[in-house]
Amino acid sequence: MNKQNLYVSVTDKISKLISNIMFGVGIVLDILTLLLICASIDMKDFSIFMISMILFFLPGTSLIFFGNKRKRKAKLMNEYLKYINTRHNINMDTLCQEIGVNKEKAIQDITEMISKKMINGYMDETNSLILSEYEKMAEEKEKQENEKTIIIKCPQCGAQNTVSIGVPQECMYCGTMLQDKNHAKV
DSSP states (O other): OOGGGSSOOSSOHHHHHHHHHHHHHHHHHHHHHHHHHHHHHHHTOHHHHHHHIIIIIHHHHHHHHHHHHHHHHHHHHHHHHHHHTTOSEEOHHHHHHHHTOOHHHHHHHHHHHHHTTSSOEEEOTTSOEEEHHHHHHHHHHHHHHHOOEEEEEOTTTOOEEEEETTSOOBOTTTOOBOBOSSSSBO
């Protein structure tokens, strides 16, 4: 499994597009507010000023704020993912130093990323992030190294069967119990 492909980037095209749309609409609403304020001054009508503030300025400013917040959060999540993609066991202190965030913030963000299934792993009792993919790969590798296999020809049907030494097994084609002459009954 290629480490670079374990986790995808948070700021994909759709996320960037949403952030940019929020920011752009917010700017348009705030510019419209300025135009309406100028019109209310010319007409000496205070009600236009209040309407423009309520209908355009507050929503526009909110969209700008939340669009930027979303963009900053996606950038931070990408920094975490870049760091995580190159390691399999992540110490939070080292992560915090590399990313430039405090430990509480990093633990909160990583926990959120795990709960949103952006990262397949868990935090252990020492607040280290353990990635499940690497754990599974290590277990499989260890199992393969510890498990010796041989190929045995079935005496009944003649099929070739790969079996683990010392593990009773039937032929996968006819069900006959297999036996290795060089080892104990398999």
